[in-house]
Amino acid sequence: MNDLFFVNGRFLTQKLTGVHRYAFEMCCALKEIGCNFIVLSPQNILSDYSCPFEVRKIGKRSSHFWEQIELPLYLRKNYKNSLLVNFTGLGSILHKKFITTIHDVSFLINPKWFSRFYYLWYKNITPIVARKSLRIITVSNFSKNELISRLNISPAKIEVVYNAVSEKIACETDNLDLSQKGNYILTVSSLDPRKNFIQLIEAFHLINQKNYKLYIVGKRDKVFTAQNYEKLNQSNIIFLGYVSDEELSHLYQNATIFVYPSLYEGFGIPNLEAMTNSCPVVTSNIPPHIEICQDAAVYFDPEDVNDIASKMEMVINDLSLRQKLIENGKIRAKDFSWKKSAEKFMQIINQEIN
Known part of the structure; x- marks a missing residue:
C-alpha cells in the first residue's frame, strides 16, 4: 500500500x-x-x-x-x-x-x-x-x-x-522445570480500582501458602481514582512498580502462577503475556478473558474472595494442572x-x- x-x-x-x-x-x-x-x-x-x-x-x-x-x-x-x-x-x-x-x-x-x-x-x-x-x-x-x-x-x-505480545516480553520456553519456579504469585497491571487488587490481597491472605509472596507490578495513573495501596505493602506483599520489558518477562517465567482479578477489561493483555512466557494463568471469569484465554486458564468470580483464594491454591498445589495450563497457553498464544x-x-x- x-x-x-x-x-x-x-x-x-x-x-x-x-x-x-x-x-x-x-x-x-x-x-x-x-x-x-x-x-x-x-x-x-x-x-x-x-x-x-x-x-x-x-x-x-x-x-x-x-x-x-x-x-x-x-x-x-x-x-x-x-x-x-x-x-x-x-x-x-x-x-x-x-x-x-x-x-x-x-x-x-x-x-x-x-x-x-x-x-x-x-x-x-x-x-x-x-x-x-x-x-x-x-x-x-x-x-x-x-x-x-x-x-x-x-x-x-x-x-x-x-x-x-511484544517480542521483548515474549519468551517461548521448552522443557520447563516447574519445580524450579519461584515461590511467588504474580499480578501485573496499572494500579486501577477495576483491577481489583484489594480483593486479590485479601484472597492471598486466605491461602495456606505461607512461604509464598505476592508480587504486584504496575504504576499508579492520575486518571484513576486513588487507592491507598502503600498501607498494604507487607513483607510478603511487594509492590514492584513499573519494570522493564526484560524484567517483566523474567517475572512471568519464574512465577508459580499469574493471577489477574480484573472486574472489567476490553482484552486483558497480561493474561496473554503470561501464557506466552509459560506461566499458568488464574484469572477472573469475565467475558473478554474467556474469549482470549479459552482453555488456557482457571477462572474465578472476581467479587468472591474465597473463590479467588480457592482457585489460586488449587493451581499452586496441582503440578499437572499447571503443566496443562502452560501447554494450552502456548498453543492459544500462537493465535495472536x-x-x-x-x-x-x-x-x-x-x-x-x-
Missing part, C-alpha cells in the same frame, strides 16, 4: 504500557509489512520508545491541547484530506477523516473507577468520536458488543483487531501476533483510502 496516512503519536509521550503499547506495536508491525505512514507527535517523546517508523514532531504544546488543536491545524494546513489513525485515546475530533480505536467502555461501567475529569471527558466526547469516525477499531468481540449496545454503533462500522493484527488493519485502511 503506497497511499500515505498519519498516526496520532501522542502515545509516544506516555509510558509504554497498556493501550500505549498497542499503539507502538501496531506502528512497528505496520512499518514491517510496508505501510506508508508518518506518526505525528508532540515534542516531548519519552525515552521508552525506540521507533523504527517515521516520527515527525509538530507543535509546541502537549496533552489534550496538542491533540485537539495543534494536530488538526497541522493536518488542515499541510494534508487537508489525509486519513488520521488514532490507536489510543479519542484523537482529534476536528479532523475530517479519521479511524479511532476504542479499547473498552469501562468509564461507562463504573465512573467511580476514574478521576472526574477523565470520566466527564470520555463520557461526553466518545459518542461524538464514534459518530464521526470512518471506522472504529476495538480489541475483542466482547468490546465490539459493548460498543454496539452502549453507544448504539452499527456493527458494520466496528472491526476487531486483537492485541498481541502483531503481524496478523497489522495485516488486518491494513485491509481496513485500504478500504477507507480506496
Whole structure:
C-alpha cells in the first residue's frame, strides 16, 4: 500500500504500557509489512520508545491541547484530506477523516473507577468520536458488543483487531522445570480500582501458602481514582512498580502462577503475556478473558474472595494442572501476533483510502 496516512503519536509521550503499547506495536508491525505512514507527535517523546517508523514532531504544546488543536491545524494546513489513525485515546475530533480505536467502555461501567475529569471527558466526547469516525477499531468481540449496545454503533462500522505480545516480553520456553519456579504469585497491571487488587490481597491472605509472596507490578495513573495501596505493602506483599520489558518477562517465567482479578477489561493483555512466557494463568471469569484465554486458564468470580483464594491454591498445589495450563497457553498464544493484527488493519485502511 503506497497511499500515505498519519498516526496520532501522542502515545509516544506516555509510558509504554497498556493501550500505549498497542499503539507502538501496531506502528512497528505496520512499518514491517510496508505501510506508508508518518506518526505525528508532540515534542516531548519519552525515552521508552525506540521507533523504527517515521516520527515527525509538530507543535509546541502537549496533552489534550496538542491533540485537539495543534494536530488538526497541522493536518488542515499541510494534508487537508489525509486519513488520521488514532490507536489510543479519542484523537482529534476536528479532523475530517479519521479511524479511532476504542479499547473498552469501562468509564461507562463504573465512573467511580476514574478521576472526574477523565470520566466527564470520555463520557461526553466518545459518542461524538464514534459518530464521526470512518471506522472504529476495538480489541475483542466482547468490546465490539459493548460498543454496539452502549453507544448504539452499527456493527458494520466496528472491526476487531486483537492485541498481541511484544517480542521483548515474549519468551517461548521448552522443557520447563516447574519445580524450579519461584515461590511467588504474580499480578501485573496499572494500579486501577477495576483491577481489583484489594480483593486479590485479601484472597492471598486466605491461602495456606505461607512461604509464598505476592508480587504486584504496575504504576499508579492520575486518571484513576486513588487507592491507598502503600498501607498494604507487607513483607510478603511487594509492590514492584513499573519494570522493564526484560524484567517483566523474567517475572512471568519464574512465577508459580499469574493471577489477574480484573472486574472489567476490553482484552486483558497480561493474561496473554503470561501464557506466552509459560506461566499458568488464574484469572477472573469475565467475558473478554474467556474469549482470549479459552482453555488456557482457571477462572474465578472476581467479587468472591474465597473463590479467588480457592482457585489460586488449587493451581499452586496441582503440578499437572499447571503443566496443562502452560501447554494450552502456548498453543492459544500462537493465535495472536502483531503481524496478523497489522495485516488486518491494513485491509481496513485500504478500504477507507480506496
